[in-house]
Amino acid sequence: MIDAKIPAGDLADKWNNYKDSSKLINPANRKKLDIIVVGTGLAGSSCAATLAEQGYNVNSFCFQDSARRAHSVAAQGGVNAAKNYKNDGDSVYRMFYDTIKGGDFRSREANVYRLAECSLSLIDQAVAQGVPFAREYGGYLNNRSFGGVQVSRTFYARGQTGQQLMIGAYQALMRQVSAGKVKTYTRHEMLDLVLIDGKARGIIARNLETGEIERHVANAVVLATGGYGKVYYLSTLAMGCNSSAIWRAHKKGAFMSGVSWIQFHPTCLPQIGETQSKLTLMSESLRNDGRIWVPKKAGDERVPNDIPEEERDYYLERRYPTFGNLSPRDISSRAAKERIDAGCGVGPMKNAVCLDFSKAIREQGRDKIEEKYGNLFKMYDKINGVNAYKEPMLISPAAHFTMGGLWVDYDLMTTIPGLFALGEANFSDHGANRLGANSLLQSCVDGYFIAPYTIPNYLSRELKSEKVTTDHPAFIDAENNVREQLNRFLNLKGHLSADHFHKTLGKLLYDKCGLSRTRKSLEEAIVEIRSLKKSFDHELKITGDDGVNSELEKAGRVSDFLELGELMCHDALQREESCGAHFREEYQTPDGEAVRNDQDFCYVSAWEWKGEAVEPELHKEPLVFETVKLTVRSYK
Amino acid sequence: MKLYLKVWRQEHRDSKGGMISYEVDGISEHMSFLEMLDLLNERLIQKGERVIEFDHDCREGICGACGMMINGRAHGPLTGTTTCQLHMRSFKDGETVYIEPFRAAAFPVLRDLKIDRSAFDRIIQSGGYISASTGQAPESNSILISHEVTEAAFDAAACIGCGACVATCKNSSAALFTSAKISHLVLLPQGKLEAADRVIKMVGQMDAQGFGHCSNTEACEVECPQEISVLHIGRMNYEYNKALALRK
DSSP, X not given: OOOOOOOSSOGGGHHHHHHHHSOOOOHHHHTTOEEEEEOOSHHHHHHHHHHHHHTOEEEEEOSSSSGGGSGGGGOOSOEEOOOOTTOSSOOHHHHHHHHHHHTTTOSOHHHHHHHHHHHHHHHHHHHHHTOOOOBOTTSOBOOBOOXXXXXXXXXXXXXXXXXXXXXXXXXXXXHHHHTTSEEEEOSEEEEEEEEETTEEEEEEEEETTTOOEEEEEXXXXXEOOOOOGGGGSXXXXXXXXXXXXXXXXXXXXXXXXXXXXXXXXXXXXXXXXXXXXXXXXXXXXXXGTOEEEEESSTTOOSXXXXXXXXXXXXXXXHHOTTTGGGOOHHHHHHHHHHHIIIIIOBTTTTOBXXXXXXXXXXXXXXXXXXXXXXXXXXXXXXXXXXXTTTSOEEEEEEEEEEOOXXXXXXXXXXXXXXXXEOGGGBOOSSTXXXXXXXXXXXXXXXXXXXXXXXXXXXXXXXXXXXXXXXXXXXXXXXHHHHHHHHHHHHHOOOSBOHHHHHHHHHHHHHHHSSSSBOHHHHHHHHHHHHHHHHHHHHHBOOOXXXXXXXXXXXXXXXXXXXXXXXXXXXXXXXXXXXXXXXXXXXXXXXXXXXXXXXXXXXXEEEEEOOOTTSOOEEEEEEOOOSSSOOOOOXXX | XXXXXXXEEOSSXXXXXXXXXXXXXXXXXXXXXXXXXHHHHHHHHHTTOOOOOOOOOSSSSOSOOOOOXXXXXXXXSSSSOOGGGOBGGGSOTTOEEEEEOOOBTTBOEEETTEEOOHHXXXXXXXXXXXXXXXXOOOOGGGSOOOHHHHHHHHHHHTOOOOOHHHHHOTTOBOHHHHHHHHHHHHHSHHHHTTHHHHHHHHHHHHHHTTOBOOOSOOHHHHHOTTOOOTHHHHHHHHHHHHHHHHOO
16 A cells, blocks of 8 residues: 555645645755756746755756747636635635545545645736736736636636746746756657666656757656646647656656546537647636537537527536536536437537537627637637637537646655656646646646645755766666667668557547446457557658657657556556546446446555556555545536 | 648758658648648658658647748748648648748757747846746735736737747847737836846847847738737837936
């Protein structure tokens, strides 16, 4: 059994108790300690900047050409904080409860409470950095509401909240670069983790501009590398989002948790063709004013505007009258799939539902809607050539946020001492489903407010540990392994591209380990993924050289996705219940709602890598609920 | 649809590049421009040739990574659009399309259409931030900012740093990029204290990186995918002159 190291005391006091008792490091000694932070999104940039402010030497890595381009930049809707500015009954406890419930009681109380608690400081921090959050006319901050809650606690900067928070964190990072406390390694990809005496002491990175393989040493390594939803190929994520850093750490001994909990976002643009590379997300905030419906009659061929009101099925309002169009993402996505599967889907591939603003425009006027969501309407028009002020948007669920990731304890440290995982790269705070506007929050508070306490607490014990250099045999071994894999890719004389394998894997996972799963589909998927991996190992074709080569980069990532995909199926197969984003068809009520099994599955699954084509080993972290009572999650 | 492409291919930073012709058929009008390049690259792999390298990531118009000159225009024929948001319905069957990297002395070519835009990061490093360390920020509603000021700051802050403004400018000036940051921060009360120092440093760094001067052609605004206004350049000049005049 693994220990999450939750501090003692009442729920509301745990984080304060931790901070009061964590070890400090003398400023003069901080200069002697080096920290590697991989990833420059909200979690990575904020963590790197904050540790540098404290006086540590930070080396920051990202595969993009600039730290500012990490995929946090694309988050649209907002960031939650329990400020209760709307005087609508919000509080830290209520936000904690909404998040625990939204996550279907599959996350830790202590972590989630800390998330809600730290949310208060985050808004202050972002405002101080110049993030232009929406304001009322009197100058005070404005809020809106997101799925799964009945208060307005979401702070937003038009439909580009992620971009603005990201720019704030990036600027904080650039400030530390200028101060000489952070060195950035852009266009660098981490390809292995280096362990010495069982502790994380460095990484092997490939310089994507020159092809050089580099060794970097540190006293602690932080992975803030985002999520792996791109495993489905078609997803809302950026093309470069990948699982390689966390997967390679997993193969070095870090456990992976909740791997099959992958959120399908209900408001994305549907697939319209076979060559598509991306499913674009439309902010969930649209559901504040947009009404979701499908034709009542299956196979209705009319265009949406020709379908009269009485022949429309506002299925979320019908099934979930209390939360309606603001039902949580997993529930809204499954409800859409249910209607699409029933033949009521709209659009050229009959794979979409309508998100209709006609009522909101009639009631509030087009100007008001344009002010709130203008950029999203513009984006919709660019991609589809359709004016959504005049006809409904067509939307569909798409693979989005991964609740799974590296297992971490309360310190955000993985099962490898000295290896920390922040933001979407860890499994920690969302349970089996993430509530809207909580991902920016988690990334930011992990980076600004949590890791800057817990990492020094770890480092305080490392001051006296032996000094190592990149000449250590562990670095040489890791580098050789990386070189060997890259050479193997370049020398394979196959005939299929890395994208071919990625797309095949994605389709397979979507069908068999996607919005819903069965024992049969998962068992089939494991066999098929293993066979696909074998084919990849022989039939891959990479052109180009070992310099700038995006195909070579893809090959390593797809290789990791294949192994990760298999683990996702193991995780989903083992969890014989339906919870949050994980819907096993065998476990549902007669009217199609998820049936959770707290008796047997109230734990976090933590998987240990045992070797290629060997079944992974399951460890369990029991979830102990001292404060909340586990209830059936209902949004009706 | 079938297109005749002329694509800039260049092996390395220092090697000589040139236009290479490709014919691509089977293009659907729904594809994005980058998906059309994916299709071409897939075919190049089948032929055993090195793929065309280009920068891209989010493919939803916000990361700022993509960007190329398409028929002589940054991000292609549409206004207010990044290359990833440009769809093939904007082209005609049988058309010849020229594709080149963003060209500027401060943006060296790495390979094919990939360029080095780190000069932008160095401009931000020189002062493009508010010096707010973590953990001591005042309560956010204690800083009142009017709705109009926030919206104006946001209009400037929306810059995605893609470099289209530089690529389209006859002087390769980074004035629009730099001024957007100046405006974003100087409009807000939090950013005012460092305003003078910031503008002097950032303008100095912009020059040091080898970007040219702004000569008010205003082509940058036309090509900016975020439609950032050239009025920010006016504000930057005003702030710069004010800072110089009041410098102690």
